[in-house]
Amino acid sequence: MLSLDFHPAGRHFLQIPGPSPVPDRILRAMSYPTIDHRGPEFGALGRKVLAGIKQIFKTEHPVIIYPASGTGAWEAALSNTMNPGDTVLMYETGHFATLWKTMAESLGLKPEFLGLPGIEGWRRGVQPDMIEARLRKDTGHAIRAVCVVHNETSTGVTSDIAAVRRAIDAAGHPALLMVDTISGLGSADYRHDEWGVDVSVSGSQKGLMLPPGISFNALSPKAIAASKAGGLPRSFWRWEEILESNKNGYWPYTPSTNLLYGLSEALDMIMGEGLDNVFARHQRLAEATRRAVRAWGLEIQCADPAVYSPVLTGVMMPEGVDADAVRKRIYERFDMSLGQALGKMKGRMFRIGHLGDCNDLTLMATLAGCEMGLKMSGVPVRESGVVAAMDYLGSHADTPALKAAA
Numbered sequence: 023m024l025s026l027d028f029h030p031a032g033r034h035f036l037q038i039p040g041p042s043p044v045p046d047r048i049l050r051a052m053s054y055p056t057i058d059h060r061g062p063e064f065g066a067l068g069r070k071v072l073a074g075i076k077q078i079f080k081t082e083h084p085v086i087i088y089p090a091s092g093t094g095a096w097e098a099a100l101s102n103t104m105n106p107g108d109t110v111l112m113y114e115t116g117h118f119a120t121l122w123k124t125m126a127e128s129l130g131l132k133p134e135f136l137g138l139p140g141i142e143g144w145r146r147g148v149q150p151d152m153i154e155a156r157l158r159k160d161t162g163h164a165i166r167a168v169c170v171v172h173n174e175t176s177t178g179v180t181s182d183i184a185a186v187r188r189a190i191d192a193a194g195h196p197a198l199l200m201v202d203t204i205s206g207l208g209s210a211d212y213r214h215d216e217w218g219v220d221v222s223v224s225g226s227q228k229g230l231m232l233p234p235g236i237s238f239n240a241l242s243p244k245a246i247a248a249s250k251a252g253g254l255p256r257s258f259w260r261w262e263e264i265l266e267s268n269k270n271g272y273w274p275y276t277p278s279t280n281l282l283y284g285l286s287e288a289l290d291m292i293m294g295e296g297l298d299n300v301f302a303r304h305q306r307l308a309e310a311t312r313r314a315v316r317a318w319g320l321e322i323q324c325a326d327p328a329v330y331s332p333v334l335t336g337v338m339m340p341e342g343v344d345a346d347a348v349r350k351r352i353y354e355r356f357d358m359s360l361g362q363a364l365g366k367m368k369g370r371m372f373r374i375g376h377l378g379d380c381n382d383l384t385l386m387a388t389l390a391g392c393e394m395g396l397k398m399s400g401v402p403v404r405e406s407g408v409v410a411a412m413d414y415l416g417s418h419a420d421t422p423a424l425k426a427a428a
């Protein structure tokens with residue numbers, strides 16, 4: 023039985039792929055007193071975060087901020103744009119894509135689920151040619167939306183969203199493109215406008231380094247028009263009233279004031295570092311992690327190097343090893359949380375999160391905990407992944423920020 027009186031020395035290592043560790047700067051900002059959400063100071067805060075978050079999505083169009091987890095923003099995307107009984111084309115990249123499909127069913131939509139068979143689909147990103155082929159057959163345009171996950175948090179596999187857009191355009195199909203970038207935004211390159219996304223869905227607790235509790239819908243003019251023309255029965259999620267209040271920096275209901283203080287601070291931190299530097303840092307940490315996994319002699323869950331995730335790495339266990347037992351051992355011995363395998367992969371792999379407020383030394387400690395835990399669990403380790411990662415990080419000043427510091 024876990025005693026709440028016991029507090030291990032040092033910081034807990036929260037190396038799951040979200041929620042990610044919340045930096046002290048953000049925690050302090052969130053401790054400012056809660057203010058009147060209809061008063062003048064709040065309007066200034068609202069206007070700042072509503073403008074700032076657009077830069078992160080790379081959009082000129084409105085971004086809605088909900089006091090809800092990412093699941094709420096999924097529901098908002100579907101319920102504002104789809105009509106009862108509409109067909110939506112969804113793509114199975116992993117557990118989260120599957121959950122979004124289940125939600126579509128429970129909202130009375132008709133999802134069609136494309137994907138590669140077995141776990142193969144969970145090891146590769148979206149195959150745009152499959153989407154194009156399906157849309158070409160839909161000559162009556164019954165499919166109203168294509169829904170894909172940008173960074174599949176359950177596997178560590180990304181998808182090429184620009185290629186999905188090209189597939190829709192090549193088929194000459196008018197379906198909306200909706201993208202879940204809940205774990206991609208703020209860690210992996212994302213371009214709402216340039217990639218022609220109609221609704222991007224995201225959350226606070228991953229690349230934005232905030233606690234869970236707020237989530238986002240970035241919109242396109244076409245998505246806004248669809249919501250004005252129809253939608254599912256909805257109230258809390260309805261964009262229209264929110265967009266109206268947001269014009270002056272307010273919400274039609276009580277927003278999460280303290281999380282918005284945190285968001286304001288997170289935006290300053292991310293823009294201060296520079297979005298490109300943030301993306302390059304994540305790529306570098308991900309590459310070091312993969313080198314460690316290969317040195318251990320273990321397999322990376324993502325089977326296509328073109329779509330490796332910069333956010334997390336899925337580590338497959340050898341046949342007969344229970345990944346959850348390894349994770350438990352690491353948690354109990356080193357006070358480090360790793361991501362458990364979800365859905366189809368249950369017990370077969372664990373996930374190392376290297377997103378958000380993570381640097382070279384955070385990652386080295388994480389990999390050291392993994393390596394010790396693997397050995398303690400009797401998993402054969404070919405050579406030191408820690409040394410492989412150190413060699414890479416120590417000899418590659420390859421991000422713009424590191425080059426400037428060299």
Ligand code: PLP
Nearest residue numbers: 091092093118175202204205225
């Ligand atoms: N989609 C993805 C890709 C996720 O990673 C998550 C959560 O981890 C969700 C959706 C669900 O978001 P939430 O748990 O914030 O409701």
